[in-house]
Amino acid sequence: MSLRLYDTSTRTVRAFEPLAEGRVGMYVCGATPQASPHIGHLRSGVIYDVLLRWLRQSGYAVTFVRNVTDIDDKILAVAAASDTPWFAVAEGNQRVFNRGYDTLGCLPPTIEPRATGHVPEMIRLIRRLIENGHAYAAGGDVYFDVLSWAEHYGALSNQRLENMRSAGDTPNEDAKRDARDFALWKGAKPGEPSWETPWGEGRPGWHLECSAMATRYLGAAFDIHGGGMDLIFPHHENEIAQSNAAGDPFARYWLHNGLLTVDGEKMSKSVGNVVLLPDLLGRARPVEVRYYLASAHYRSLLDFTHASLGEAVAAYQRIEGFVTRAAEVAGAGAPAAALPEAFVAAMDDDLAVPQALAVVHERVREGNSALAAGDVVAAAEHLAAVRAMTAVLGLDPLDPEWTGADDDLRPVVDALVGVALEQRQAARTRKDYAAADAIRDGLTAAGVLVEDTPHGPRWELKRA
Template sequence: MSLRFYDTSARQVREFSPLREGCASLYLCGATVQAPPHIGHIRSGVNFDILRRWLTHLGYEVTFCRNVTDIDDKIIATAAREGVPWWQVSERNQRAFTHAYDALGCLPPTVEPRATGHVPEMIELMRRLIDAGHAYPADDGSGDVYFDVGSYPAYGELSNQRPDQVVEAADTDRDKRDPRDFALWKGAKPGEPSWETPWGRGRPGWHLECSAMATKYLGPSFDIHGGGLDLVFPHHENEQAQSRAAGDGFARYWLHNGLLAVGGEKMSKSLGNSLRIPQMLEKVRPVELRYYLGQAHYRSTIDYSDAALQEAASAYQRIEGFLTRAVEVLGEITPAAEVPEAFAEALDDDLGVSQALAVVHGHVREGNTALAAGGKERVRELASELRVMLGVLGLDPLSDQWASEGQGLREVVDALVAVALEQRQAARGRKDYAAADAIRDRLTEAGVVVEDTPQGPRWDLRRG
């Protein structure tokens, strides 16, 4: 079965055929660093991290570019309100995004360019558009530069809208020739950061920066452009229009992840319903939050609830529990070379993670049965396949990313619990069952769950 994706532009599932054999180029609209990230932002990071890992597993050499928008109206407004430089707001929030991506196991991008570091590339793109008759500087000398929507008949193809129905909401009071036109460059205002251009000082428009950075690092044509569903219009529509009007092929596939809602409403700072990453990591471990954000199909909407989060954490703990017991019985378990066929078919079909996880949990159920029956070879086979599947999903509890989580504290607790369990075994040996039960009860009260197995007692921390 071939790898297929739902292409927003084509409005259908298409077979993936990269520009260069054995290579895959991926651009993801990353953070606009006006505030710290909420889980809606990081869901996109997790979804496209799984895509990147699957492409890599299939043997593609992946170049992954994820940009940072480090200058915009809201960043400037926040800086003015706090009385700090604009770059200070951008820097602290970019660090928060990076920490969140890292905490949830997202692999670092091949390159992570900032908008303000690519003004020369933006000037060059504007010059190409003006020379081709697709853009114009404002007549009032303000420094504004606009894209001429009327000059590009294909405008609206990505979002499936007719050009005569489209009006760009921003900058309607500026010197536009047509209300549908959008800003490539915003002329300088007093007190705002600005850069010199042939048309006057100013700063980037939101859409221009992504076209400039994508083509710099991935070329005039590249394979996949990703981002949230809320970016289809106007952001991605405008990116595609300006790049193709300038003569670039730009993105060949458009993939958009669904949004994360709270009580049926889109999560956003303005609505006051944002769930920040530190807040969420007080409820569950990072790997459990990753499982929650990645388990649904990437194009679906997730409506957040604490109950759903805890259910996801419990599901992950069942996976983790089997692999932990398998290692106790068998010792080291290495990942298999290949994933099961059903798992591969699920991910090849527009990244069907929920179906892939069904294969994972099927292995866990069969593995637990094999453990109970003492079938060590079958346990090893299932655990080995589990590890390679979980590696693709970024969820392998035996990987360096997650096995080291709290490892130092775990070793201390392990030593202390071992003493208590030895005392419990001694009490049982002399048939002092009351004392043995009391020890177990004290451990339970402390959050240590003891399980008696044919191989002896084992313990784990109670979660959830």
């Protein structure tokens, strides 16, 4: 079975067929960095990272574009309230976003364009829309004429035009031909940044930015456009309208990840339940947070609770425990060249990560049974399979990303713990069990956990 993905535009799971054989162009709506990223942003980052990894695993060369909306009403509001330059607000928060993505093992995009760097492309797109009769200048702004695209507008979000309300994206509502028209360009206002255009100075509208950046790097037609379900309307609806009206076929598959709640409530500053990455890292390691955010199906609603995070931590540590023990007995080796068929089938079925993880855990159980039976050959086979599957998900416990294998202090710690374990073994040999227990207790207090196995003592650092 080849890859199939749920396409929001058709509301069906469709076989994925890229425009160019062996190549995929993917655009994902990135941050509007008016503040630090919360758990919802991080979930989206992990989800599209898993998709990126699976596309590459499937043999595609992927051009992955994730934009930065670095000019926006919200950014300007934060800048004004904090007496900080707007560009400093955007740049500072974007660095925090990228550190968050990096911490959770997300691969970098091929390119990460910023809206302010693509105003010429936006101006050209506006000009095409005006020439085609789908946009007009009024009151210092430029608007998309929704009624000129009435036959198609609302198809993505499955809405009827007569049921839609005002776009509400400008104080100049009286200048519009129709209240549902949305701003492509906003006229300059005192104290705001602006760019010169044929229609006067101003700044771009949110929806225009993504259409201009996506086609700049992926062409007039490309394969996948992704984002959160909250972007279906109006953002993605408006992207399709302005791009198609200008003559661009635009995205062929529309993917949307589910939203996230906290203890059953919508996350908001007013409620005080916004969960940031430091909040998560106080309870779990980065790889465990990644496991948690990836483990639910990407289209499902994820309700964050401390209990559910704890369950994910325990599940990942079961995988990690087997991999660590098996590697010590059979050698770390390399991940298997071939993935288990059931895992591949799950991932090809609209990126069904929960079912794929079920395959991982089944192999972990079988691997543990092999270890208990002393079957090193079988344990090594299960280890290779588990590492291969977790590597695809960005969760391989032996990946230097998570082990800190390149840490200069690791050999020093290993040597010091080794000396302590030798002293403990000497005490046990002379039947001085009190001294042996004291050494073990001292290591435990220092965060070093010792486990006695048939193959001798093994140690690991205490996990969060």
